[in-house]
Amino acid sequence: MIGNLGDLEIFARIVTAGSLSAAGRELGLSPPVVSKRIQRLEERLGARLFQRTTRKVALTEAGQGFHEKVVAILAAIEEAEGQIARRSSEARGLLKVTAPTSFGRMHIAPHLGPLLAANPDLVIDLELSDSFVDIVGEGFDVAIRIADLDDSSLVARRLAPVHRVLCATPRYLAAAGTPQDIADLAGHVLLATHNQDPWRLEGPGGPVTLRIRAPLRTNSNEVVRAAVLGAMGIALRSTWDVGPELRSGALTVVLPRWRASHRVGLFAVYPTRRFLPQKVRVFIDHLAASYGPVPPWDEGLADLIELPPG
Secondary structure, three states, X not given: OOOOHHHHHHHHXXXXXXXXXXXXXXXXXXXXXXXXXXXXXXXXXXXXXXXXXXXXXXXXXXXXXXXXXXXXXXXXXXXXXXXXXXXXXXXXXXXXXXXXXXXXXXXXHHHHHHHHHHOOOEEEEEEEOOOOOOOOOOOOOEEEEEEOOOOXXXXXXXXXXXXXXXXXXXXXXXXXXXXOOHHHHHHOOXXXXXXXXXXXXXXXXXXXXXXXXXXXXXXXXXXXXXXXXXXXXXXXXXXXXXXHHHHHOOOEEOOOOOEEOOOXXXXXEEOOOOOOOHHXXXXXXXXXXHHOOOOHHHOOOHHHHOOOOO
16 A cells, blocks of 8 residues: 555656656755655555656656556545535535524524525524533534623634613603612612623723612513513613614613623634634624624614714
8 A cells, every 4th residue: 555645746746747856846855855755665566667767767567557546546636635625615514503592583594695695505503592502512613602702712703892781661760760870770670681690880980790689580581671671670781682772762771871891792603713614704704794893783872872982
């Protein structure tokens, strides 16, 4: 069995170049190195491949038969490498994505049509969950996460800023009063999911952590959204979730100088940067282009809630 593919490449190059020295120049090898490699190949085969003269070489009968096989082998390898290269440059195959439930429904699913139309060999398996799944252990190619990922051990690409503000309906505030200071929140109904407790806010007095005590406990962001719109209390909501209600006046920003940490962002997370599959790259680039420098959900809100730079 041939143990060194490089020897086969040198052999084939000598045949096309016509001499050891010409082949060496094309391959960046010295004539003694080329001669030694061919000698090693002949010893391994137990047959002489070339008749050598001072100026050129000629194939022996054994060399001619061997050359036909080597050319076929090298051509097959080149074709296989080309196929892999072409496949790696195309978005194709199954792409497993995990994303937060509400965000995936509102801001990922609507953008998938153009992506799939442009990549007919791509299949997307989008699983929505508000838990941080183990993307490596559960076989996901990419996760869309809304979090502070400064300490993440995975590769994370920031897709957009995330602005979380305190908000309530005018009807709730008319009945319960409008908080004037962060301490006033202690006298209000605060609505949050289990995994959003506590609230970590930043404002004029520095960072503050609030423990949530409310008559409603849920693991569903959809339930919290419905509850705050139903005038049940004050919630800490992202502009991607309640932007239309803030623009229409259905919700009012409470304590506008206080908001969640500016380090929280929208990220695409994947296991490794090395040999990143094209399907992952195309998906992430598509979302980043769809959201743009100012995400659609933040348009028209700068004057309402004084959005800081993303």
